Amino acid sequence: MTSYLYRSAATWAGIGLAGGLFYRTLTHSRDFDGRTQLAVVHTHTLVLGMVTLLAVLALHLVLALDADRRGRWALHTWNAGLAVTSGTMLVKGTLQVTGRAYDLPALAGVAGLGHIALTAAVILLFLTIGARLRARREDAAQPSAERVTVA
Numbered sequence: 001m002t003s004y005l006y007r008s009a010a011t012w013a014g015i016g017l018a019g020g021l022f023y024r025t026l027t028h029s030r031d032f033d034g035r036t037q038l039a040v041v042h043t044h045t046l047v048l049g050m051v052t053l054l055a056v057l058a059l060h061l062v063l064a065l066d067a068d069r070r071g072r073w074a075l076h077t078w079n080a081g082l083a084v085t086s087g088t089m090l091v092k093g094t095l096q097v098t099g100r101a102y103d104l105p106a107l108a109g110v111a112g113l114g115h116i117a118l119t120a121a122v123i124l125l126f127l128t129i130g131a132r133l134r135a136r137r138e139d140a141a142q143p144s145a146e147r148v149t150v151a
């Protein structure tokens with residue numbers, strides 16, 4: 001899970017940087033000076049992808065989140081939800097900049113599904129963290145076996 005978290009965080013960092021470049025390039029080439037959903041793809045993917053997954057990596061190193069299968073489910077659900085959410089932001093922002101219709105109910109529905117997946121991932125992550133903290137507390141409460149030394 002450690003390498004999966006690292007690779008996921010690095011991937012979202014790349015996507016976030018590419019999203020910022022795409023935003024600047026597209027708006028500059030179109031002389032677009034308004035507000036657009038495309039402007040926040042960069043920050044959303046960097047914070048929700050890279051920063052969040054690096055924080056979860058630190059938690060994993062302390063709590064061994066992969067000992068609970070919900071931890072693995074949380075990460076896959078998070079990545080999928082973030083991909084759907086940021087993908088719809090990218091599409092809507094591109095439509096805004098290019099002057100096409102962007103207020104589409106289907107696009108809002110897909111974005112909603114992405115947010116639902118992110119919410120489910122947060123719930124799974126908190127359940128996993130809670131279970132791992134309880135397991136640590138129970139392990140700490142058990143007396144350790146005495147070591148026998150041979151002289």
